[in-house]
Amino acid sequence: MRLLATILLVLWPSVSLAENTMRMAVTTSFHNSGLADVLLPEIQNDLGLEVQLLIVGTGQAIKLGQAGDVDAILVHSRAAEEAFVAEGYGTHRREVMYNDFVIIGPAADPASVAGVETVTEALQRVAEAEAIFVSRGDDSGTHRKELSLWSSADLDVEAFGPHYRAVGAGMGAALNTAADMNAYILSDRASWLNFGNKADLALLFAGDPVLFNQYSFLPVNAELHPHVNAEAVAALEAWLTGPRAAELINSYTIDGETLFVFNATSED
Amino acid sequence: MVDLWDGLVQAVWLMASLDAELADIAARSLYVTLTALVVACALAFPLAAYLAVRRFRARRTIIAILNALMGLPPVVVGLIVYLLLSRSGPFGVLGLLFTPTAMIIAQVLIMVPLIASIAHQSLRDLWQEYHDLLISMNVTQGQKLRTLLWDARRALLTAALAGFGRGIGEVGAIMIVGGNIDNVTRVLTTAIALETGKGEFALALALGFILIGLTIAVNLLIHWLGQTEREGRW
Numbered sequence: 001m002r003l004l005a006t007i008l009l010v011l012w013p014s015v016s017l018a019e020n021t022m023r024m025a026v027t028t029s030f031h032n033s034g035l036a037d038v039l040l041p042e043i044q045n046d047l048g049l050e051v052q053l054l055i056v057g058t059g060q061a062i063k064l065g066q067a068g069d070v071d072a073i074l075v076h077s078r079a080a081e082e083a084f085v086a087e088g089y090g091t092h093r094r095e096v097m098y099n100d101f102v103i104i105g106p107a108a109d110p111a112s113v114a115g116v117e118t119v120t121e122a123l124q125r126v127a128e129a130e131a132i133f134v135s136r137g138d139d140s141g142t143h144r145k146e147l148s149l150w151s152s153a154d155l156d157v158e159a160f161g162p163h164y165r166a167v168g169a170g171m172g173a174a175l176n177t178a179a180d181m182n183a184y185i186l187s188d189r190a191s192w193l194n195f196g197n198k199a200d201l202a203l204l205f206a207g208d209p210v211l212f213n214q215y216s217f218l219p220v221n222a223e224l225h226p227h228v229n230a231e232a233v234a235a236l237e238a239w240l241t242g243p244r245a246a247e248l249i250n251s252y253t254i255d256g257e258t259l260f261v262f263n264a265t266s267e268d
Numbered sequence: 269m270v271d272l273w274d275g276l277v278q279a280v281w282l283m284a285s286l287d288a289e290l291a292d293i294a295a296r297s298l299y300v301t302l303t304a305l306v307v308a309c310a311l312a313f314p315l316a317a318y319l320a321v322r323r324f325r326a327r328r329t330i331i332a333i334l335n336a337l338m339g340l341p342p343v344v345v346g347l348i349v350y351l352l353l354s355r356s357g358p359f360g361v362l363g364l365l366f367t368p369t370a371m372i373i374a375q376v377l378i379m380v381p382l383i384a385s386i387a388h389q390s391l392r393d394l395w396q397e398y399h400d401l402l403i404s405m406n407v408t409q410g411q412k413l414r415t416l417l418w419d420a421r422r423a424l425l426t427a428a429l430a431g432f433g434r435g436i437g438e439v440g441a442i443m444i445v446g447g448n449i450d451n452v453t454r455v456l457t458t459a460i461a462l463e464t465g466k467g468e469f470a471l472a473l474a475l476g477f478i479l480i481g482l483t484i485a486v487n488l489l490i491h492w493l494g495q496t497e498r499e500g501r502w
Binding site: 023028032052053054055066067068069169170171172173175176179194195196197198225227 | 354355356357360363365366447448449450451452462464465466467468469
């Protein structure tokens with residue numbers, strides 16, 4: 001027992017309760033894209049602020065913000081964000097950057113999705129061919145987008161047969177599933193480009209303006225949750241919408257492709 | 269198969285290069301699980317001895333419940349601890365959610381029933397042997413418990429190792445209450461889940477091999493420590 005205690009003492013990592021830290025819930029797509037690894041060290045450098053990321057779906061990120069378990073959230077689901085602010089959980093919504101959603105599918109493209117004009121048509125073809133389609137199914141921003149696309153294509157996911165598979169997982173895990181089943185899937189471009197297990201999948205459809213994917217920063221209301229580090233949040237917001245972030249976000253590329261486009265407007 | 273081989277190669281390479289981040293994550297894994305183990309043992313051993321020695325009405329029920337809770341689903345424990353520690357939960361003011369402490373609390377809850385059940389099993393057998401002797405010596409209740417616990421120390425070690433095994437490889441609860449925050453609450457199992465999510469199978473597998481190696485090393489170490497005392501019956 002005494003030896004065990006000694007071992008523990010040696011291992012005990014000096015729990016650094018750094019004075020300037022904050023927690024931010026971000027979407028899996030933001031983290032899986034690799035952009036977080038570029039921005040966080042710079043934030044640490046410029047602001048001396050340690051941002052701790054919780055990588056979750058948009059649905060859970062909003063829950064965390066409502067409960068006050070994080071100081072800010074960075075998500076991509078406009079309707080949910082506006083509700084979050086309207087209900088008083090967040091102080092405001094600040095747009096930071098965007099990328100787009102793309103349809104990934106088997107390179108052989110059994111549903112002949114490649115080359116169609118609109119995403120509606122692409123989804124209709126997938127449904128007609130009854131090709132396997134993997135859905136996030138986790139109430140994330142991407143999942144909500146996918147559902148809205150199906151419904152604007154006049155298709156009801158509830159009525160789909162077993163070829164529609166909701167996996168209830170993050171972007172990367174869902175892409176893994178799709179790779180294994182050789183299935184179609186809706187992904188954000190950044191996660192797809194940074195994904196390590198592409199197998200036989202290929203990017204089949206992109207470019208419809210409907211697929212625009214806006215990321216926004218929402219500070220959690222400090223009046224509701226007094227423990228929120230509002231000062232750090234304000235500093236982070238200023239940094240994320242400033243010229244340094246613009247340069248880093250716009251110049252972040254994988255295989256020569258730009259992943260995100262900075263579009264924050266200066267303080268109104 | 270290629271991935272398996274890549275994983276092995278990468279595991280060796282990561283360990284050989286003494287990757288600082290990896291060492292950090294591995295140390296955090298050990299810190300969380302060993303701390304939880306010490307706390308869980310401190311709770312479970314006396315409980316097991318008490319259940320072996322004392323006869324009272326609810327005893328059988330408690331033992332049955334403990335046995336059943338050995339299969340407690342970690343993810344449920346995680347969810348409950350999460351809701352308790354959340355800022356909007358009853359213990360929110362403590363600000364413990366997404367800290368290593370929260371992970372330790374969850375793991376203690378997962379380990380206690382398992383350790384107590386296994387420990388109780390061997391203590392009960394030992395108590396049958398010792399019963400008449402200890403009663404005839406007219407020792408106090410506390411002395412009985414201490415004697416049993418000391419003489420059954422090898423069996424208790426096994427119980428502790430089982431608890432360690434359950435904790436170190438656990439991902440469901442600590443993912444929920446820890447949040448897998450880089451440099452704060454990321455441990456080997458949650459890092460494996462994260463890398464798998466990125467499709468980085470080789471790296472995920474490398475971390476897995478390191479986790480297995482670490483578990484074996486800790487077990488060997490504890491066994492070696494246990495064998496250093498050879499006198500007497502135990």
